Amino acid sequence: MNPFLQLTLTPMLIGVLAACACALPGNFLLLRRQSLIGDAISHVALPGIVAAYLLTGTLSATAMFLGATGAALLAVALIELVRRLGRVEPGAAMGVVFTTLFALGVLMLEQSASRNLHLDVEHALYGNLESLIWLEGTSWSALLDPAALAGMPPQIFRLALVLAGLALFTVTFWRELMIGTFDPSFAQSIGARPRLFNIALVGLVAIAAVASFDAVGSIIVIAMFICPPAAARLMTDRLSRQIWWSMGFASASAILGYVLAGYGPMWFGSPHSVSAAGMIATVSGVILAGTALFGPRRRQNLAA
Amino acid sequence: MEILAPLFLQAGYNTALVTIGAALLGASAGAIGSFVLLRKRALVSDAISHATLPGLALAFIAMVWLTGEGRSLPGLMLGSALTAGLGLLAVDWLTRRTRLAEDAAIGAVLSVFFGFGVVLMTVIQTLNTGEQAGLAGYLLGSTAGMLRSEAELIAVAAGVTGAAIFALRRPFTLVCFDPEYAGGRGYPTGRVDLALMGLLLAVTVIGLKVAGLVLIVALTITPPVTARLWTDRPGQMVVIAALLGAAAAWIGTAISASGEGLPTGALIVLVAFALFVISLLLSPKRGLLAGLIRQRRFQTLVHERQGLLAILRNEPIYDSLTLRRLKARGWLRADGQVTPEGLSAARRAEADAARWQLYRQSHPAEAELLSGRMMEPMARVLPPDLLAELDSRLALAAAKRGEAL
């Protein structure tokens, strides 16, 4: 028996992978003043998942993944549509669209039999990080045993794949992302296709959100899109370093948050643990508050 | 129809009270939301509403400790107002004290406060009071089984908030439109802003029970955005948004009361969105249909005008749309010959173009304002006296050129 490997390693690892997968594209969202896209996308995953369930009748991971991704892309398209057609400012357009889709999700949920299943709003909000344990991890040698590794929660492989894909995309299209974020008109003039990369970025945000969702719930997703990149921005003036800082902050939030949720209440004499997802979001907020108070680059530079 | 009874307040005293309360709330939310939208801070309400969760949970825990009973609405409202206020201050602090933009500050505050609220909710689950289910209603909104005292409180609070918004409408309008001018006129811009955000907070907290904390945001955003489609004037916009908000809340609550599995908050939001879509399509000012027609008209007129001017100068025309339009108007025969009507239309176009040229020179500011109507016959755009003046000046200039030759 090895309680660390069986009960702690996999949820913690999943937390770290999800946090990094969200924080990575979150850096570009932050610099494009589009941070709240992550918020909107996380809210619309609910209707996507419910719709997928109603259409397929199953709760398979693939169906939910496709449903949530579809809803995210639909939401982004609708936001753009409302913004352009109604000449509505981006924030308000986002507010109109994500609340409507969320309302639709709530209505579908109440109207369908799916409310009897484990698919409920709380699950979508809080995730089920604590339950993603690895019973086969009875000893350290299990880490080298393919049969035992196959018993790991599938979320771990899914998230690792998504994070690797995101990292590859970021490295490959580093210049396009950077130029398109800093100076879109210049990017357009040299054929760096800023609009295409904007759409691609939003698509990746949707994939990161949905992949993280099932494991950790929407609160962490929103928090990780925004807090680690925002805290990292207050630490450095170089984009590459900002991204490394954000990865560090995201991992620290996930590990610390998970530990605090599990063991923190015990220090207060309570036998019950609290929500790991909520605690991870809280820790990321504490980190942001710390950098806002003491980060070396917390203020805007003044022109020399 | 089951829906008719609640819609016309015929489904019992409680339901009627809830419906009226919701409508008052919708009106207040629409009105205050309009100002917030004009101030370009629409999503601040998202941060406020999510930041209520830790307050709700803390108030619940505190009340359970003190009285053993945690579901009193006034207590929960007070608690949620407290942390929502803290959230608002945190957004303000992050944008003021760091380089972060407001959208990042809003997102950070809403996710962190909500996350902490979720932590507290799991603490409540361990308290085993057996009544934590009462808190779930605040996430998604529920008017089913609402107590009479609760409905009365919501109706009265929404009414009072609405009255406060009405009283402060002038400073709000000024500060939203031109904060610097408002400051110069002696309005304390900072305090007006504070009042604006305070009332937004009040509406959010009052609406939690009805719409739920995710969906109350919609009531402060969607009706104002819809109202903006119908008018360009802030005063009208506030009134229209209040009416739309009240209508959405009224109809949504009534539908919700008419059957099972019809969550109040979700229905209110969906009705509000339906009103938005209808307005987006049909509004004569900024509506899609009207815009599409205007765009096509403008494009056609541009091509007609260009074609006429080309005719006048005996230049070849290559553009197929231009050729089609000229033929359709009877200005060009099928074989490409100019008709007499075409020639006179071309002369008119040239004369109008010359008038516009002169008008833009002599009255640049007015011309700029009228430039959207540049393709219309000038006689329809300008009053006759101004037109005559332009024509006489053009004639004079032509005569001068004649002398010079």
Add this chain to the structure above:
Amino acid sequence: MTATAELVVDAGRRIAQDHPESPLAIAGLTVRYGDKPVLFGVDYATPPGAMLAIIGPNGAGKSTLIKAALGIVPKVTGEVTLFGRPQAQERHRIAYVPQRAGVDWDFPATVLDVVLMGLYREMGLWRFTGARHRKTALDCLERVGMRNFADRQIGQLSGGQQQRVFLARALAQDAELYVMDEPFAGVDAATERAIITVLKELNARGKTIICVHHDLATVAEYFTHVLIVNMHKIAEGPVAEAFTEANLQAAYGGRLSGAQVTRLAGASS
């Protein structure tokens, strides 16, 4: 120029094809934002090797003209050719310098990072920055007197220094046509001199320069050609011919006093 000739809208849609040698030719260019037309039927063929100022009052559509010509904002109708070919195919021969105010100078990047953006096209699939790219970028910074600022965060620059960095980025593109949106707006006198020196030097080597320009007092000194617009094209040609009292009056109308116009136009002849 007659009073109505300035209103010529459709001088043949094939102006672009008729000027294959022109670095930037536009025909019937019409753009509008919302309901307001901003540009209306503008025809123009930039002479090769020109040093061109696009002038006109505020809101006359000067910036819109170059943005639409480079495909940055959509147009209602009109044709654009670069060196006689469609705009998308010849993009690499152009260096565009947007308005300084249009970007977020708080972006986490150094001066060198910004100049390296100009070498985007030269980098291979993986777009790693090689020593060669660094050297090119530093040389370009040297030419605008900013070499010592290479590692500075861009937010720490003054307005004039920001403009120099943008110019260095354009130099790195090694283009044949330089299109600049208000390069002299809000910069100090020393920077203005430095920029015009670099531009004149490029022009002497046969490059074509197009600047949206707002300072009428320096038109005659800096430029060889002008294009005067106010929604329509008002006038075009060599500075000595087109930068006249009548044309300025036509473009600016009540916005400039008669005395100002006379003095400005007089300075050019």
